Amino acid sequence: MKIGIIHDWLDKYGGAERVITSLDKIISADYYFAYANVMKNKDKLKMFNGKNPDIITSNVLKFLGSYFRIAFPFFPFVTKSFNNQVQKNYSIDLLISSSWCLSKGFRISDEKHICYIQARNFKYIWDEYQNYFPGIFGIIFTPLRKYLQNFDVNMSKNPNHVIANSKFVQDWINEHYKINSTVIYPPVSVQNFNLRTTKISDSEYYVTVGRLVKYKRFDLLIEAFIRLNKKLIIIGDGAERNRLNEIAKNHNNIIFTGFLNSEKISDYIRNARAFVFSSVEDFGIAPVEAQSCGTPVIAYAKGGVLETIVENKTGVFFKTQDVNAIQDAVQNFENILDRFDPVVIRKNAEKFSEEAFITNFRSFLEKNIH
Template sequence: MHHLRRAELATITRLRGPRRRASSELPLALTARNAKIAVVHDWCPNFRGGERVLARICKLFPNAEVFTLFDFLPKDVKQQYFEDVAFHASAANRLPLVQRYYRSLFFLCPFLIEQFDVTGYDAVISSSAAFARGVLTRPDQPHLCYVHSPIRYAWDEQFSYLEQGHLGFGPKGLLFRYMLHKLRTWDTRTAHGPDLMLANSSYVRSRIGRIYGRQAEVVYPPVALDELEFVAGKDDYYVTASFLAPYKRTDLVIQAFNEMPDRRLVIVGEGQQSQSLRAMARSNIVFTGYLPRRDYVRTVAKAKAMVFGGCEDFGIALAEAQACGTPLIAFGRGGACDIVQPFGETEDPTGILFERQSMASLKAAVELFEENQPAITPQACRANAARFSEERFDLAILKALAATLAMHVSR
């Protein structure tokens, strides 16, 4: 990068120094150069896993500014996690009642993301599960992309989403299929924009390789271990916690526990399926709705196990449960395979992985857990969660950005 100041070049040299440099020194080395970082994030409808990653990146770079298509974060969340961080939202964020239908504007999002002018910043970090990666940058501008997932509904889960939306091959269905085709074309074209890609799990890394033909290093999302209460003495209930969307497969968990009436299940979260899921649940299943952070952590920490039936790209709620000392019973695909130390395969197991998204497979996993519960200790779960610490995430991001900067210096 020919126009970097001497101080910036010195920072790169320090960052590429001995591997044993303490992680606490690396953030100081980078922030001391007063770098301006544009952090581009798809959208901020609420504060979930992707926004936690965004918050950590902003904390790591004090002069970062956020560019996002839609910003619906409450003021208290901004004050707690994004103090003094400037947010720039797209023009569509000002549309009347847009919070109700912003997801339906996906066909406009490639155009909208390209309207952000980030060319005046020292570097760009995109936090992308869909569109952020397509932001327009200068040819000599470092661009690091943290990939939460390739666009789910445009690629491998297109048919599932179309089925859930009752979109067949009528006029509306054909229109949606064509728009998804155009989105895939744009997505493929922009896949080679970033200098370096990071994947949030091994599962996402494999999808990046298959869809985009690019290699990516796995950097797990950050888990705030200090915020998560460790509870060794568990209560007599299971918990599942997520945004209640179809791909989370909370319906599968409910179906299984409907047939296990002697076992209690607590469901934390809200979403588009809230009403239909409540209607199908029997009396041994309780819905809490959305819980404040402290109550959420306490509920997860006291559960005998967290049950999850979906395929997550990573699943930060699963890693947080481990930090609370809570074992996992999860579908054995996606990020759960990175998080869980499976029973029967490791010396210190932290949960059970079941093979099929079926009621029978999930019920068998619950029974296997109860038969071997003493072998899956809360202490092992907490120790396992240390692999996902915030400090480890910070160090990985700093090293990746240093490598991205070095690519431009060497050109």
């Protein structure tokens, strides 16, 4: 049996790419495909467990290099062109696609296609349209949006089997694509985060980690912790850094560290009073990593966190995405601090380990590949 794996594009090594790392331990692929490949070799070696395989990419997007995303109005053409390009030279029996945009539309011939949906697909024409096309631009691009939405729905009918990375995404798939899917949670590197069993109340700071981008709402966390006058450490960097610095200026309790290596991140998290999380994520790896350290999580009650956090046992929720709700949640957390057992928190995180992913994915293959 010839097997192919396709990832939307190879850019940076993150949560979606960890899925490929784990799949590579389950499946010995003959071919690897991606619409674009601009990933650094060091990240590629990490992604493919020390290997650096040949990646078959789209001839159309190759000309755009790292600017390949600007071709998104032409993604229907890119998908069709890549399918035609590959059909001429390759033959496979089983395809595993990793999709948050295009890969579900990949098809060479009559191969069996299993699609792992990494997120709400094509978010800039669905849920986040207003963020990418605000005001008058949103009105002008409405016809293009409708065209791309129809294209995306048609692509969703292509796989033989669809796997969602959370129940949140499963519900989204059902709502937008009207198709059934199976949930298999993505792999989290639980083993890389050491449990801290000393009393949480010994810690004096809270911590959050992530790319500093608008939708993650770090601004709300900063405002809330300025009002609370509690120490907040923000790990990461991104386009919002200057704006967030401006909000936090003259407030010494808000500390930006920039990018840190995984060992330093782990140290900060396991010694924190709690991990705070204000965005809507399809799964949300960071809150699980925090729980791997035995650190409780204070999170906005929407998205994948509702599946990974047990309220009042491994964390607490705030119901609205605003400053007052975050303040109230932090104060509530401190009132019930003694309820949180680091060992219990760690045990919950282990349900989302790489071992669990590999076991569940293998079981799915055994049931559906004949």
